[in-house]
Amino acid sequence: MGNDLIHIYSVEKAYLAELIKQMLADHNIRAFLVNKQDSAYKFGEIEVFVDRDDVIRAKMLIQEFEDN
Template identity: 25%
Template sequence: MEDNLIEIFAANEMYKIDIIRELLSEADIESFILDQKGRSFLIGDIHLFVNKEDEEKAKSIISKHDM
C-alpha cells in the first residue's frame, strides 16, 4: 500500500463503500478500495483509503452521513 494513503472506512458490505465513494467523489476526493473478502467464504472487510491530505475532509463527510 502506498505510504501516502490512509484508511478512513471499512465495511463488510460493498454498497456502503459505494455510497461513501460517491460522496467523496462529489467532493473531489479520490478513494481506493482494498477488498479482503474471501472468494469461497464471504467473510472479511472491504477497506476504503484516501490520500493523507484528504483525511480530515473525508472523515467529516463520512460523519455527516452517519456511516
C-alpha cells in the first residue's frame, strides 16, 4: 500500500461515515475519517480518506453502497 491518503468521499452524518468505513474495512481497505464538523452546531462534513492504491476500488464499493 502507498503512504498517500486521498480524499474520496464526504458525508454530513457521522453514522454514515462509520458505516462506510466499516464496509471498506470488510473489503480490506483501510479508511480514515476526518471530522470537519463544528462541535456545537454539527455544520460541516466528515471526510473519508483511503490509501492511493485503494481509491478506485473504494469508490466503486461506496457507489454500490449508495445504490443499495
